[in-house]
Amino acid sequence: MFLTTAVVLLTGGRRLGHWALAVASLPFVAGTVVSALAVRSSILGNPWQANLRWIPQLGVSMRLRADTLGATMGLIICGIGLLVIAYSSGYFSRRTTAVPGEGDLHRLGGLLALFGGAMFGLVLSDDLIGLFVFWEVTSISSYLLIGFRDHDAATRGAALQALLTTGVGGLALLAGSILLSNAAGTSQISELVGRLPGGALTSVGLALALVGAMTKSAQVPFSFWLPGAMVAPTPISAYLHSATMVKAGVILVARLAPAGIATSWWQPTVCTVGALTMLVGGARAIRQVDLKLILAHSTVSQLGLMMVLFGAGVADLAAAGLAVLIAHALYKSALFMSVGIIDHQRHTRDLRKLPRPDVRWRPLLIIMVVSAASMAGAPPTFGFIAKESMLGSLPDLAGGLRIAITLALVAGSILGVGAAIRLVWGAFGFGGHTSGEPARVDADPSAHDGEPPSGWFVAPAAIPTVATLALAFALPTMTRLITSAAGSMYREGTQLSLHLYDGLSQAFGLSIVILGGGAVTFLVVGRATANTGRTLLPSGAHLFTGVVRRLNMVAARTTGILQNGSLPTYIGVILMFVCGLPLIVGVVGSGASDSLPSFADHPLELVIIPVIISAAISAGIVRRRFAAAICLGAVGYGMIAAFLLVGAPDLALTQAVVETLTTVIFVLVLRALPDDFERPTTRPGRGTQAFRVVVSAVVTVFVFVAVLVSVGDRTGTPISRGYLERSLGEAGGRNVVNVILVDFRGFDTLGEITVLAIAALGAVSLARFTGSDLRHLRRPPLAPPHRSLLLDTVLRVAFPSLLVLSIYFLFAGHNQPGGGFVGGLVAGTAFGVRYA
Numbered sequence: 034m035f036l037t038t039a040v041v042l043l044t045g046g047r048r049l050g051h052w053a054l055a056v057a058s059l060p061f062v063a064g065t066v067v068s069a070l071a072v073r074s075s076i077l078g079n080p081w082q083a084n085l086r087w088i089p090q091l092g093v094s095m096r097l098r099a100d101t102l103g104a105t106m107g108l109i110i111c112g113i114g115l116l117v118i119a120y121s122s123g124y125f126s127r128r129t130t131a132v133p134g135e136g137d138l139h140r141l142g143g144l145l146a147l148f149g150g151a152m153f154g155l156v157l158s159d160d161l162i163g164l165f166v167f168w169e170v171t172s173i174s175s176y177l178l179i180g181f182r183d184h185d186a187a188t189r190g191a192a193l194q195a196l197l198t199t200g201v202g203g204l205a206l207l208a209g210s211i212l213l214s215n216a217a218g219t220s221q222i223s224e225l226v227g228r229l230p231g232g233a234l235t236s237v238g239l240a241l242a243l244v245g246a247m248t249k250s251a252q253v254p255f256s257f258w259l260p261g262a263m264v265a266p267t268p269i270s271a272y273l274h275s276a277t278m279v280k281a282g283v284i285l286v287a288r289l290a291p292a293g294i295a296t297s298w299w300q301p302t303v304c305t306v307g308a309l310t311m312l313v314g315g316a317r318a319i320r321q322v323d324l325k326l327i328l329a330h331s332t333v334s335q336l337g338l339m340m341v342l343f344g345a346g347v348a349d350l351a352a353a354g355l356a357v358l359i360a361h362a363l364y365k366s367a368l369f370m371s372v373g374i375i376d377h378q379r380h381t382r383d384l385r386k387l388p389r390p391d392v393r394w395r396p397l398l399i400i401m402v403v404s405a406a407s408m409a410g411a412p413p414t415f416g417f418i419a420k421e422s423m424l425g426s427l428p429d430l431a432g433g434l435r436i437a438i439t440l441a442l443v444a445g446s447i448l449g450v451g452a453a454i455r456l457v458w459g460a461f462g463f464g465g466h467t468s469g470e471p472a473r474v475d476a477d478p479s480a481h482d483g484e485p486p487s488g489w490f491v492a493p494a495a496i497p498t499v500a501t502l503a504l505a506f507a508l509p510t511m512t513r514l515i516t517s518a519a520g521s522m523y524r525e526g527t528q529l530s531l532h533l534y535d536g537l538s539q540a541f542g543l544s545i546v547i548l549g550g551g552a553v554t555f556l557v558v559g560r561a562t563a564n565t566g567r568t569l570l571p572s573g574a575h576l577f578t579g580v581v582r583r584l585n586m587v588a589a590r591t592t593g594i595l596q597n598g599s600l601p602t603y604i605g606v607i608l609m610f611v612c613g614l615p616l617i618v619g620v621v622g623s624g625a626s627d628s629l630p631s632f633a634d635h636p637l638e639l640v641i642i643p644v645i646i647s648a649a650i651s652a653g654i655v656r657r658r659f660a661a662a663i664c665l666g667a668v669g670y671g672m673i674a675a676f677l678l679v680g681a682p683d684l685a686l687t688q689a690v691v692e693t694l695t696t697v698i699f700v701l702v703l704r705a706l707p708d709d710f711e712r713p714t715t716r717p718g719r720g721t722q723a724f725r726v727v728v729s730a731v732v733t734v735f736v737f738v739a740v741l742v743s744v745g746d747r748t749g750t751p752i753s754r755g756y757l758e759r760s761l762g763e764a765g766g767r768n769v770v771n772v773i774l775v776d777f778r779g780f781d782t783l784g785e786i787t788v789l790a791i792a793a794l795g796a797v798s799l800a801r802f803t804g805s806d807l808r809h810l811r812r813p814p815l816a817p818p819h820r821s822l823l824l825d826t827v828l829r830v831a832f833p834s835l836l837v838l839s840i841y842f843l844f845a846g847h848n849q850p851g852g853g854f855v856g857g858l859v860a861g862t863a864f865g866v867r868y869a
Contacts, residue, residue, distance in 0.1 A: 034060040035150020039143045046139030057142030058118045064111030064153055071104035076517045096221055098159035100521035106156035109362045113276040114149045116493040120370050121268040123490035148174040152277045156284055161210035161220045172199045175278050179265045191261040198258045202248025209241030226292040239293050250282030250336045253310045260329040267373030275365035279336055287343040291523055294346025303344030308441035310337030315448025319455055319559045324372045324382040331452045334445055335361050348527040349426040352519040356419035363497040364407040364416055370494035371401045374486045375460055384459025393485035400498045401457055407501045409453040415504040418531050424540035450551020455559040605728040612735035635678045645671035656709050662699040683770040
């Protein structure tokens with residue numbers, strides 16, 4: 034349904050105007066209902082499953098499994114998506130110059146439907162290959178959404194940066210999925226996790242999959258693309274970068290963590306990367322002056338926290354991670370939409386420019402305060418309960434790792450509290466009103482400045498805010514949901530229980546420290562109005578820019594060398610790769626030399642082979658055209674002798690006829706050309722000559738080795754045996770070659786004769802040009818070549834002899850060496866000799 038809606042809107046939805054968003058909401062409504070039913074069924078122990086066979090030869094299927102984790106994510110994806118579409122209707126309510134108007138709403142709705150369907154399939158996928166397909170669709174659709182304002186160069190650059198970063202991660206995920214599937218013998222995730230063996234293959238596969246997850250969920254050093262993607266309109270940011278796309282990597286880690294924990298490097302690596310991401314994101318968030326960038330960097334920080342919780346490989350921490358994920362989706366979507374409302378009405382997101390609102394802005398103020406409180410983990414919000422469950426589960430980590438991760442998460446949470454306070458403080462005019470350029474404007478610059486938003490515009494942001502309060506008082510239901518989700522990841526399940534207040538525990542004490550430390554941090558650091566969103570660590574954006582710049586330089590230099598307009602260079606490079614790589618693989622591979630046949634089976638071959646080689650080399654170095662043609666003919670006639678030695682008279686006769694006909698054609702062509710080859714005006718350099726020699730040597734060795742290996746390394750039954758068994762009984766012929774040509778493969782032979790006839794007609798037409806035919810070319814007519822009496826006598830005798838021989842072969846039938854086909858070739862040769 035998602036795909037159908039996307040296709041309909043993208044191809045023919047322009048006329049719908051604002052109704053395009055209503056059409057786009059239909060699959061999200063259906064997905065919300067289906068996900069809610071799937072959550073209920075999964076909690077009861079009956080998860081929905083579907084298996085769509087895709088590539089059965091490779092054992093690849095589109096397996097979908099709606100366990101509690103996947104169904105809950107599906108509910109978030111469809112529910113938040115529905116709110117974002119409703120919010121977009123108010124956000125794009127006016128036709129402006131700064132943002133697309135109603136004419137582009139069909140594109141927005143279609144892309145949102147495409148992205149939502151891909152994310153829905155990703156979280157429900159129970160097959161690594163199927164998950165990768167949905168993964169790539171989310172990358173492409175998010176690229177189009179981030180670059181929605183494609184007329185702006187900065188927007189296109191940010192979209193390309195996101196695509197390249199997540200695209201590299203997608204390639205790593207594909208490689209890791211293949212390795213893990215081969216190691217476990219299945220690509221089904223629910224079975225693969227329990228069947229992965231130890232060893233290097235599994236470790237490499239898990240490492241590659243982890244790289245893919247890190248790029249998608251903006252972990253250090255790949256976190257730079259997410260703040261850059263804030264150039265997209267706020268509805269897109271609210272959907273992609275708070276509730277959906279950035280959670281894909283976290284969900285993948287949650288699926289693979291039960292298997293990854295068996296390796297010694299998984300837990301410390303994932304926890305270290307997640308903790309570092311949380312600290313870097315929090316430190317940058319608290320120093321931003323753009324409200325969307327505060328939310329973007331805090332999202333990076335929260336994703337690092339989720340990476341630690343899901344990747345630690347502990348059931349209780351994974352359950353707490355799901356609580357954090359749900360809380361984050363609610364409060365972050367509400368905050369993104371609230372910032373978009375401010376930007377839409379005030380025309381700026383710069384906290385230094387925003388004036389203090391009047392009482393008419395109070396509903397939005399309440400929404401932001403409650404959502405920011407959930408972001409900070411303050412009671413009585415669901416964010417507070419999620420953070421309490423996280424702090425209460427940290428003792429499940431081992432020894433030194435527990436202490437380090439606890440300190441990092443507490444420090445990162447303190448920075449998160451400071452960022453939440455700074456967001457509300459700046460959004461409502463407490464950041465001061467100084468001069469300078471405002472931040473990037475998404476909304477209509479012609480709207481009435483300071484006009485409060487309408488109730489319909491605020492309602493989509495109010496719903497998740499109400500939900501984050503309501504869930505804090507529905508803890509038995511949430512506990513059952515989270516416990517069931519943890520059971521879908523870990524067989525041992527979890528005993529985690531959610532409480533609004535569980536007494537004076539260590540978790541409660543750490544919560545007080547985090548809230549107090551966050552307030553102090555804001556007072557010390559967060560009240561600054563200068564844009565100093567830097568940390569001691571270098572930004573990954575500089576690394577990305579440097580890598581792209583170096584790649585462009587290498588590409589330019591490589592193109593200058595290889596794409597220099599020289600056809601011999603192009604052919605040489607192609608031949609080097611086509612012949613060189615298989616040759617290297619064949620030399621490095623084992624067992625190839627054991628299958629090589631003997632070099633010579635007959636003593637005369639030791640004479641014939643050197644003659645063929647000498648004639649071939651001579652053809653390339655002689656200066657006269659007729660001499661080169663004679664050398665080529667010597668190679669052909671040497672092959673005739675070789676065919677006779679190995680008992681193949683049919684091939685020898687065919688080769689003789691073809692070689693004779695080719696020689697005749699050479700005579701026809703070369704008589705009109707100068708005797709010597711034209712010498713180049715400039716000699717090629719030593720490098721060019723060496724390159725040509727190397728290419729020639731590589732191609733020669735490749736062809737030689739390929740022929741020997743292919744002849745001596747047959748593993749199946751030769752097809753020739755079937756021809757031998759059926760030749761006499763079915764076709765009545767003892768000469769199997771003739772039977773193949775005129776019976777078993779008669780249509781192929783007919784096609785070959787047709788091609789030869791067309792080529793012969795073309796050759797005769799060219800050869801019959803006279804001087805009058807060439808006058809328009811302004812060249813003198815060709816003088817008739819001088820021919821000796823001996824040559825003229827030989828040609829006159831050869832024509833009738835060959836013609837009689839061809840008639841004999843034509844009626845000889847199947848049981849003679851030549852047969853009808855060779856007879857036709859001999860007849861053609863006879864007429865060629867007659868014309869010569």
